[in-house]
Amino acid sequence: MTLNEWLPLIIVASSLVPGLVIFFLAEHQVTARTVLNLFGATLKLLLVLVVYYGILRGNEYEFRYDIGVDLEFSLRVDLLSLLFAILSSILWLVTTLYAISYLEGSPNRRRFFGFFSICVTASTGIALSGNIVTFFIFYEFLTLATYPLVVHRGTEAALQAGRTYLWYTIGGGTVLFVGVVWLFVLGGSMEFDRTGALAGLAGEHSGQLKILFWVLIGGLGVKAALVPLHGWLPIAMVAPAPVSALLHAVAVVKAGAFGILRVVYDVYGIELAEELGLLTGLAVIASVTIIYGSMRALAQDDLKRRLAYSTVSQLSYIALGTATLGVTGSIGALVHLVHQGVMKITLFFCAGNLAETLGLHKVSELNGVGRRMPLTMAAFTVAAFGMIGLPPIAGFVSKWYLGLGALEAGRPWIVAVLLTSSMLNAAYFLPIVHAAWFREPDGEWTVKRRARYLETSWMLLAPAIATAVLSLAIGLFAATQWSPLEMARQIAEAWYADR
Amino acid sequence: MCFLLPARLRAPTGLAVAAVTAAAAVALAWQVAVDGMIRHNLGGWDAPLGIGLYADGLSCVFLVLTGVVGLLVSVYARSFFSLPEEQEGATKLFWPLWLILWGALNGMFLSADLFNLYVTIEVVGLAAVALTVLSGRPPALVAGLRYLLAAIAGSMAYLMGVALIYGSVSALDLQVVAQSIEGGSSLRVAFGLMIAGLLVKTAVFPLHFWLPSAHSSAQAPVSAILSALVVKASFYLILRLWVDVFDGSVTVAAGQALGALGAAAVLWGSYQALRQRRLKLMVAHSTVGQIGYMFLLFPLITLAHQGGADAPWLIHAWTGGIYQALAHGLAKAAMFLAVGVFVLAVGSDDREATVDLVGRLPMTTFALALAGVSLIGLPPSGGFVAKWMLLKATFTSGQWWWAPVILIGSFLTAGYVFMVLRQAFAPTKTPIQLKPVPRAMEVTALLLGAAAILIGFRAEEVLFLLDVEAPFQEAVEAEEGGGL
Numbered sequence: 004m005t006l007n008e009w010l011p012l013i014i015v016a017s018s019l020v021p022g023l024v025i026f027f028l029a030e031h032q033v034t035a036r037t038v039l040n041l042f043g044a045t046l047k048l049l050l051v052l053v054v055y056y057g058i059l060r061g062n063e064y065e066f067r068y069d070i071g072v073d074l075e076f077s078l079r080v081d082l083l084s085l086l087f088a089i090l091s092s093i094l095w096l097v098t099t100l101y102a103i104s105y106l107e108g109s110p111n112r113r114r115f116f117g118f119f120s121i122c123v124t125a126s127t128g129i130a131l132s133g134n135i136v137t138f139f140i141f142y143e144f145l146t147l148a149t150y151p152l153v154v155h156r157g158t159e160a161a162l163q164a165g166r167t168y169l170w171y172t173i174g175g176g177t178v179l180f181v182g183v184v185w186l187f188v189l190g191g192s193m194e195f196d197r198t199g200a201l202a203g204l205a206g207e208h209s210g211q212l213k214i215l216f217w218v219l220i221g222g223l224g225v226k227a228a229l230v231p232l233h234g235w236l237p238i239a240m241v242a243p244a245p246v247s248a249l250l251h252a253v254a255v256v257k258a259g260a261f262g263i264l265r266v267v268y269d270v271y272g273i274e275l276a277e278e279l280g281l282l283t284g285l286a287v288i289a290s291v292t293i294i295y296g297s298m299r300a301l302a303q304d305d306l307k308r309r310l311a312y313s314t315v316s317q318l319s320y321i322a323l324g325t326a327t328l329g330v331t332g333s334i335g336a337l338v339h340l341v342h343q344g345v346m347k348i349t350l351f352f353c354a355g356n357l358a359e360t361l362g363l364h365k366v367s368e369l370n371g372v373g374r375r376m377p378l379t380m381a382a383f384t385v386a387a388f389g390m391i392g393l394p395p396i397a398g399f400v401s402k403w404y405l406g407l408g409a410l411e412a413g414r415p416w417i418v419a420v421l422l423t424s425s426m427l428n429a430a431y432f433l434p435i436v437h438a439a440w441f442r443e444p445d446g447e448w449t450v451k452r453r454a455r456y457l458e459t460s461w462m463l464l465a466p467a468i469a470t471a472v473l474s475l476a477i478g479l480f481a482a483t484q485w486s487p488l489e490m491a492r493q494i495a496e497a498w499y500a501d502r
Numbered sequence: 503m504c505f506l507l508p509a510r511l512r513a514p515t516g517l518a519v520a521a522v523t524a525a526a527a528v529a530l531a532w533q534v535a536v537d538g539m540i541r542h543n544l545g546g547w548d549a550p551l552g553i554g555l556y557a558d559g560l561s562c563v564f565l566v567l568t569g570v571v572g573l574l575v576s577v578y579a580r581s582f583f584s585l586p587e588e589q590e591g592a593t594k595l596f597w598p599l600w601l602i603l604w605g606a607l608n609g610m611f612l613s614a615d616l617f618n619l620y621v622t623i624e625v626v627g628l629a630a631v632a633l634t635v636l637s638g639r640p641p642a643l644v645a646g647l648r649y650l651l652a653a654i655a656g657s658m659a660y661l662m663g664v665a666l667i668y669g670s671v672s673a674l675d676l677q678v679v680a681q682s683i684e685g686g687s688s689l690r691v692a693f694g695l696m697i698a699g700l701l702v703k704t705a706v707f708p709l710h711f712w713l714p715s716a717h718s719s720a721q722a723p724v725s726a727i728l729s730a731l732v733v734k735a736s737f738y739l740i741l742r743l744w745v746d747v748f749d750g751s752v753t754v755a756a757g758q759a760l761g762a763l764g765a766a767a768v769l770w771g772s773y774q775a776l777r778q779r780r781l782k783l784m785v786a787h788s789t790v791g792q793i794g795y796m797f798l799l800f801p802l803i804t805l806a807h808q809g810g811a812d813a814p815w816l817i818h819a820w821t822g823g824i825y826q827a828l829a830h831g832l833a834k835a836a837m838f839l840a841v842g843v844f845v846l847a848v849g850s851d852d853r854e855a856t857v858d859l860v861g862r863l864p865m866t867t868f869a870l871a872l873a874g875v876s877l878i879g880l881p882p883s884g885g886f887v888a889k890w891m892l893l894k895a896t897f898t899s900g901q902w903w904w905a906p907v908i909l910i911g912s913f914l915t916a917g918y919v920f921m922v923l924r925q926a927f928a929p930t931k932t933p934i935q936l937k938p939v940p941r942a943m944e945v946t947a948l949l950l951g952a953a954a955i956l957i958g959f960r961a962e963e964v965l966f967l968l969d970v971e972a973p974f975q976e977a978v979e980a981e982e983g984g985g986l
Contacts, residue, residue: 071887071961072821111861140881147880157858157929166924173916176880177909184890188897 010054011066011078011131014088015124017047018095022120030113037103040116044096047127051092055085065133073187076140079133079196082494083269083337086487087130087261090341091253093473094348095123097466101352102245104462105359115155119249122148126254129261135193135270138262139183142226145258146172152246153239164238171225171235172255179222185215186270195269202275209279212271216281219266227259227322228315230292237299237311244355247307251314252348260321260340267325268333268498277328286326290420292319297427304365306354309431310347316424317343317390324405327417330499332408337491338481339401342389345474346398349386352467353379360459361448366435371444376458380439382471387432389474392425397478400488513580516597520576523604527569531562535967541614554675556614559968560824564611564738567828570953571730571835572604574946578839579723581940585846596636600727603629607735616664616674619739623660627653627703630732633724634716645715652702652712656736659699666692680747693748697760700743703736706760706797707767710790714774717786722842725782729789730835734827737796741823744800757804764797765907772914776921781841781851784918785834791911792830792877795892798904799823802895815898821965822891828964829876829884829954836873836950840866843943847936859926862936865944867926872951874919876958879912884957 021043025036054064064080080088102119106112125148128141146169154165186193189208190200201212225232236256240247250256267276267285276282296316303309320343324336356379357363363372373380389396402421409417454460481488534540540557557565583596606625613619631653635646668674670689671682683689705713713733717725744752771791778784802819843866844859845851859867872883879889889908896904957964 069962070959071965072817072891074887074890074961076959114860114864140886143881143886147875151860151927154924154927157927162924162928165927166920169916169920173878173880173913177913180889180893181905181909184893184897188894 007057007062007064008066010050010064011080014047014050014054015078015128015131017050018043018120018127019124022117022124025113025117025120028113030111033112036113036116040099040103040120041096043120044092044099047123048089048092048096051085051088054080055089058082058085067133073191074136075134077133077137077194078128078131079194080131081196082490082497083264084130084132086337086341086490086494087253087257088127090344090487091123091126091130091257094249094253094344094470097469098245098249098348100462101248101355101466102243104460105243105245105355111155114151115243118148118151119246122152122249122254124148126258129258133195135183135186135195135265138265139179142179142258142262143176145255146176149246149250149255153242153250155243155246156241158241160241164235164241168235168239171232175222175225175232177222178218178225182215182218182222185211185218189215193270195265198269198272201271205275205278212275213279213281216266216271216276216279217284219270220263220285223259223262223266224288225259226255227263228256228292228296228318229259229288229322230295230315233292233296233315236315237303237308240307240311244307244351244358247311248348248351248355251311251351252344256314256318257340257344260318263322264325264336264340273328273498282326282328286323286414286417289319289323289326290417292316293323293420293424294427297424297431300431301427303431304367306357306364306366306369306435307351309366310350310354313350313390313428313431314343314347316428317347320401320405323417323420324401324408327405327408327412327414329408329412330495331404331411333495333498334488334491335401335404335406335408337494338404338488341487341491342397342401342474342477345470345477346386346389346396349382349467349470349474350390352463352470353383353386356459356463356467359463360450360452362451366438368445369435370438370442373439374444375448378458378464379467380436382467383439384436385471385475387436389478391428391432395475395478397474397481400478400481404488512594512597513583516601517576517580519601520573520604523608524569524573527562527565527608530557531566531967534559534562554614555612556676557612560738560742561611562967563824563828563964564734565608567734567831568604568607568611568731571726571831571950574950575723575726575730575835575839576600578726578842578943578946581942582721582723582842585940587846596633596724599629599632599636603633603727603732607731610735611738614676616667616676616679618674620657620661620664623700623703623736623739624657626732626735627657630728633727634720636724637721639719641715642719645712645719648712649716652709656699656702659695659702661699663692663694663696663699666695676742676747680749683748683751689751693743693751696743697740700736700740701763704733704740704793705790706763706793707770707790708763710767710771710793713790714783714786717789717838718780718782722838722845725786725842726835726838729786729838730831733789733793734831737793737827741799745803752804754801754804757801760797761801761904764794764800765904767791767794767797768907768911769794769914772911772918776914776918778918779853781844781853781856781922782838784853784922785837785841788837788877788915788918789830789834791915792826792834795826795888795908795911796823796830798892798896798908799826801901801904802892802899815895818891818898819895820968821961822888822893822895824968825884825888825891825957825961825964828957829888832950832954832957833873833876833885836869836947836954837877839943839947839950840869840873843939843947846943847939849937853922854925856922856925857928858930861929863939863944865948867923869944869947869951870926871919871923872948872955874915874923876951876954878915878919880916882958883955885954887958887961 021039028036067077070076125141125145132138153168154161228236293316296312300309300312320339321336324332389398392398392402406418406421457464477487480486534557541554606622610622631646631650634649635642666688671679673679702709717728768791771787775784775787799819848855876883876885879885893908
């Protein structure tokens with residue numbers, strides 16, 4: 004085997020190995036743990052970039068081996084996997100920095116960072132999976148790896164959240180299991196690069212294929228938080244802020260959304276999905292989720308809960324774009340996968356900073372907080388504006404493409420959904436921004452954590468600012484060659500190439 | 503032989519014997535994998551006169567499972583029985599009894615003769631009962647008596663079946679019997695008796711009444727042996743008879759009936775496990791449920807027989823059933839050993855007492871979690887491969903009605919596994935004093951748990967071994983020819 008075959012495996016292992024080693028370190032070996040974590044995160048990012056460079060030059064990266072009978076483990080890199088892998092490795096690096104500072108002095112950090120690394124292993128594995136079985140293996144692995152993170156605090160609320168989380172995800176996993184086995188029986192191992200294996204069955208088995216599609220979406224919809232399967236997400240936000248950040252931006256919810264992309268484009272293929280008339284239903288579900296999530300977000304006073312419902316809503320943009328027929332809509336879906344991640348992680352970092360520095364958890368407590376923590380709130384404002392869809396921030400680019408795609412596909416009602424959602428986004432984000440900058444503080448702040456020069460520890464601040472700048476930059480420079488938009492365009496054009 | 507040694511020498515000798523036996527099992531499996539099946543006629547007499555020993559892929563898989571689990575449990579037992587609180591009763595007899603049991607298990611996997619098999623199951627049964635009552639505690643004695651009755655009833659039924667067969671075909675050698683069977687009612691009765699007897703010993707629903715109390719009241723290493731190995735032995739024998747001896751005369755209805763018993767066991771056992779408050783009882787009930795999964799194999803392979811030996815789902819059903827036996831053997835041993843560590847350290851096996859287990863006994867919790875993951879069938883694990891294969895076989899064979907059973911069973915299993923783990927993550931305000939536990943015990947539990955996960959990464963070797971003289975040789979080859 005050549006290095007190119009091993010690279011996908013090494014990328015996955017670059018966080019698994021540090022994760023496992025961390026379990027064997029003692030709780031007090033903070034330096035060793037930190038070095039190991041950052042080393043793994045940096046190595047992963049570098050390797051992913053190397054592979055990206057290689058892919059652009061036409062190299063192929065594939066690792067596969069037989070588990071037994073016809074079960075085959077396969078890691079293969081294509082542009083879509085890279086899009087997700089680059090996103091997760093950048094955000095993992097940033098979140099690791101953040102988490103080191105956030106959890107300083109709290110108990111059980113060894114366990115936390117161990118599972119944290121394993122969790123990222125699972126999401127990279129999902130990104131690089133070359134067939135549906137490997138995808139499923141990592142998808143379930145992710146459930147197991149995130150559970151200890153969700154219940155990390157060990158409080159009654161955390162345990163309750165963990166329980167809800169497990170019932171939802173294991174239920175979804177079981178449904179997906181049935182779907183995957185069924186798929187296997189119908190069409191073989193479902194390599195993602197051999198789309199069209201199902202197309203031949205369309206005439207004879209179209210009824211089965213339709214049911215199967217909804218079984219798969221039902222399984223994936225739990226993690227993608229499609230209404231009515233979203234119930235776990237707002238509850239799981241009791242986890243520590245770095246976990247919520249990662250959960251909402253890359254790890255769990257994106258696994259679901261990414262799975263939907265794979266199923267629609269690489270398993271069924273756009274033509275078959277269109278022929279069977281599956282996409283309208285998906286678009287309707289996604290639209291309902293978008294509006295419902297935003298409405299619920301309006302009513303929340305707890306900041307993290309509001310952000311969680313906002314995730315429910317924003318995430319379904321991806322499903323909506325997927326279901327909009329046409330290359331522009333697909334570009335919108337793909338690019339939103341990245342944009343939503345970067346913006347949402349910024350918002351959760353900021354919420355974490357507010358909670359950790361001033362002990363603020365509620366929207367109603369945020370009056371005037373912009374004066375006390377200007378940098379944090381500036382980052383928050385940028386990301387919130389992006390979520391609303393104001394140019395030139397990243398969110399605008401996604402919404403632009405989604406809207407344009409809907410018009411091209413002749414579905415103006417989707418544009419109406421997008422506009423309504425943007426209005427609702429504004430309605431739940433703008434009051435926060437307004438209160439933070441323009442209202443008088445209610446009283447003295449009770450400061451939990453002090454830093455000498457800055458408003459809070461630099462390791463909490465820097466990640467938030469970095470991701471805020473990034474969400475501005477990928478919006479501003481969307482037209483350049485290295486932007487996520489350009490990558491999304493290449494992926495989408497390949498899907499529609501033979502039409 | 504161990505009876506003769508003074509008590510303090512028993513443990514080291516036992517351990518040495520364990521290592522040698524395990525190594526021999528692996529060596530034999532290696533030889534079978536390389537050279538194909540081996541038949542050795544004791545004393546040089548050929549069948550039907552002599553008594554044959556016979557090793558093919560199926561027996562080797564079980565031999566190796568027994569070797570691996572046996573060795574690790576022996577390491578654990580050495581530490582366990584040197585603890586002062588486990589010295590009561592007749593625990594000094596553990597090593598001789600365990601080695602006799604192990605020898606009988608190996609004998610069963612290698613025997614090619616119905617009467618010899620009877621002798622081995624009788625020895626297995628009696629040694630297992632003796633091990634159950636080792637501690638001499640009242641609940642163990644009551645459970646042991648019940649176990650003894652079940653075991654004797656089971657072997658009697660089996661022996662009657664053997665007698666009927668001998669009466670009609672005048673042979674006991676498996677291969678000879680298989681060739682000379684012609685059908686007829688006496689044979690059917692004989693077969694029914696043998697299977698029924700073995701079903702009691704395997705504790706298939708509704709004949710599982712003796713298992714939970716026996717497995718939960720025994721001491722930790724014994725529970726692990728009983729749950730992981732002893733019930734597998736009678737399952738192996740049913741499978742052997744089903745596919746090698748009576749494969750011409752089993753009917754679809756019989757297969758479906760065994761499958762239905764298995765399905766009922768999956769649901770009932772898992773549900774009961776969910777309801778238990780005591781950890782050891784929970785794990786014991788879980789054995790009932792997990793054994794049920796193995797019996798889903800029978801309807802799948804039986805229907806395939808009727809439809810010709812090249813049915814495409816045969817290989818899946820076969821792998822699934824065997825993998826379930828392997829994964830459950832490893833995982834359940836890990837679980838009983840881990841619970842044993844926990845009971846020693848905390849002094850209680852109440853489910854509620856597992857609070858903050860993660861903080862206090864991280865390694866044991868990890869072992870429990872790994873074993874649990876495999877029992878549920880979440881990937882990546884041996885249990886996942888098993889359930890994947892079984893589920894795929896149910897779909898391909900059109901017997902989709904088993905699929906909900908597999909899934910609901912998984913869901914219930916997830917319920918009881920996570921109920922323990924959930925509690926384990928809850929921190930306590932009041933620190934509880936833990937008794938120190940020998941590290942070897944924690945490590946062996948973890949190793950077994952890790953093994954249950956790791957076999958899920960690589961099924962090829964096991965499959966290769968199973969291929970040696972597999973009853974479905976043609977199907978395997980057809981699948982490989984078509985698939986690659």
